[in-house]
Amino acid sequence: MPDKALSFSLADFFFNDSPDVLTPPSDFLSWVQHPKIQAAMRFFGQQFVTAPRAEAEVIDNGGSRRQVINMTSYNYLGLSSHPEVIQAAKEALDRYGLGASGAPLLSGTFDLHVEFARRLSEFKQKEDCLLYSSGLGGNLGAMQGLLRKGDVLIMDERCHKSLVDGGTLSGAKMLFFSHNDMKSLEAMLEKSKGKRVLIAVEGVYSMDGDLARLPEIVKLAEQYNAATYIDEAHSTLMFGPNGRGVAEHFGVEDKIGVSFGTLSKSFGGVGGFVCSNAAIINYLKGYSSPWNFSCAPSPAVVGGLMKALEIATRDSTLRDKLWANTAYLKKGLLDLKLNLGGSESQVIPIIIGSSGEKLMQFAAEIQKRGLFLQPVDFPAVPAEARRFRISVSSQFTREIMDKALNVIEDVIARGLRD
Numbered sequence: 001m002p003d004k005a006l007s008f009s010l011a012d013f014f015f016n017d018s019p020d021v022l023t024p025p026s027d028f029l030s031w032v033q034h035p036k037i038q039a040a041m042r043f044f045g046q047q048f049v050t051a052p053r054a055e056a057e058v059i060d061n062g063g064s065r066r067q068v069i070n071m072t073s074y075n076y077l078g079l080s081s082h083p084e085v086i087q088a089a090k091e092a093l094d095r096y097g098l099g100a101s102g103a104p105l106l107s108g109t110f111d112l113h114v115e116f117a118r119r120l121s122e123f124k125q126k127e128d129c130l131l132y133s134s135g136l137g138g139n140l141g142a143m144q145g146l147l148r149k150g151d152v153l154i155m156d157e158r159c160h161k162s163l164v165d166g167g168t169l170s171g172a173k174m175l176f177f178s179h180n181d182m183k184s185l186e187a188m189l190e191k192s193k194g195k196r197v198l199i200a201v202e203g204v205y206s207m208d209g210d211l212a213r214l215p216e217i218v219k220l221a222e223q224y225n226a227a228t229y230i231d232e233a234h235s236t237l238m239f240g241p242n243g244r245g246v247a248e249h250f251g252v253e254d255k256i257g258v259s260f261g262t263l264s265k266s267f268g269g270v271g272g273f274v275c276s277n278a279a280i281i282n283y284l285k286g287y288s289s290p291w292n293f294s295c296a297p298s299p300a301v302v303g304g305l306m307k308a309l310e311i312a313t314r315d316s317t318l319r320d321k322l323w324a325n326t327a328y329l330k331k332g333l334l335d336l337k338l339n340l341g342g343s344e345s346q347v348i349p350i351i352i353g354s355s356g357e358k359l360m361q362f363a364a365e366i367q368k369r370g371l372f373l374q375p376v377d378f379p380a381v382p383a384e385a386r387r388f389r390i391s392v393s394s395q396f397t398r399e400i401m402d403k404a405l406n407v408i409e410d411v412i413a414r415g416l417r418d
Contacts, residue, residue: 072372073391134270152192196227198229201217209345268304326392
C-alpha cells in the first residue's frame with residue numbers, strides 16, 4: 001500500500017473485520033495515516049470565516065488564513081447573504097428565538113412553518129408540503145414513509161445517497177437503471193409488473209450537471225402505472241420559466257407525483273421539503289420519522305427562507321445572471337479543451353480522469369493560487385472520471401471568472417497536456 005496509497009479509497013475499507021466494533025480496520029488506519037492521504041484529507045473541512053460569497057475567507061487545515069474565489073458553494077443565487085434575507089431572519093429571530101424546541105406534532109409547529117409550507121406548495125403547484133430540518137432527512141424520510149416491504153423503488157444509478165438510504169429503511173426492493181437509459185428503466189419496470197412502483201430521479205444530477213430525461217421517464221411511468229418522484233435539489237429556483245425546476249422546464253409538472261427540494265442550495269438556508277397531494281402529505285406526517293421525530297426547522301431560518309423564495313420569484317434577475325455566468329464559464333472551459341462531461345446546468349464538472357495523483361496535485365496548486373475548488377474522488381464518482389466540480393453563482397463577476405479561468409488554464413489544462 002505505501003507506494004499506491006492514492007489508488008485506494010474509502011470504498012476499500014467499508015467492511016470492518018476488527019473484533020472490536022469501535023476500532024477501525026487495521027489497513028484503514030495504515031492507509032489514512034499515509035502522508036499522501038493526509039495531504040489529500042487536508043482539502044476537506046477547511047473553515048470559512050465569512051459568508052459563502054463568490055469571494056470568501058478561509059482558514060485552511062494548516063492554520064493559514066486566505067482570500068479565495070469560492071467555486072464550490074451551492075449558494076447559486078447568492079441568497080444566503082442577501083440583505084433582505086438576513087433582515088427577515090433577524091426579525092424572525094427576535095420574535096421566535098433561535099430554535100423551534102419541539103417536534104412538529106408536539107410543540108414545534110409555528111405559524112411561520114405553516115405559511116412557508118403553503119407558499120412552497122403553491123410555488124410547486126402541488127396541494128400540500130412537508131418541511132424537514134435537513135435535505136437529506138427529507139429525501140430519506142419521504143422514501144421511508146412512502147414505501148413498504150413488497151414495493152419496488154426504481155432509481156437512476158446516480159441518485160443521491162439520501163434516496164438510497166431511505167429506500168433501504170423502507171424495506172422496499174431497490175432496482176437501479178443505467179443513468180438516463182430508457183431501455184434500462186423499461187427493463188426494470190418490466191421486472192416489477194404487478195408491484196407498487198416508485199421511480200425516483202434527480203432533476204439535475206449533482207456530480208455530472210446533466211438533466212433527467214423527464215418526458216421519456218414520465219411516458220414510461222404512465223405506461224407501467226408507476227408513480228414518479230423527482231429530487232429538484234440542484235434545480236429549484238433556477239430551471240423553468242418561473243424557476244420551479246426541471247419538471248417545469250420540460251412541461252411535465254402535472255405528471256410528477258412527488259417533488260422534493262432542498263433549502264440549503266439555491267434558497268441559501270438549510271432544510272428540505274416534499275410537495276405532493278394533500279392526502280399523502282398527511283399520511284407522511286404519521287410515518288416519516290425524520291419529520292415526526294426531529295425538531296422542526298429553526299423559525300429564524302424559515303423567516304429568511306420565506307424572503308428568499310419571494311426574492312427569487314419576484315422576477316428572473318438572479319437566475320438570468322446565473323445562466324449568463326454559466327454560459328461564460330462553460331465557453332471559457334471548452335476553449336481550454338477541458339472535458340465537462342454532459343453538463344446541462346450550473347453544475348460543471350472538470351473531468352481529470354483516472355489519476356488520483358494528478359487530481360490531488362492540481363487541487364493543491366489551484367488552492368495555493370486562491371481558487372477554492374474541491375477535488376471529487378472515487379467512490380463519489382467513477383474511478384476513471386475523477387474531477388473537480390464548479391458550482392456557478394449569480395454572484396460571480398467577469399473579473400472573478402477570468403481569474404479562475406486563468407488558474408484553471410495554468411494548472412489543470414496545462415497539467416493534463418503534459
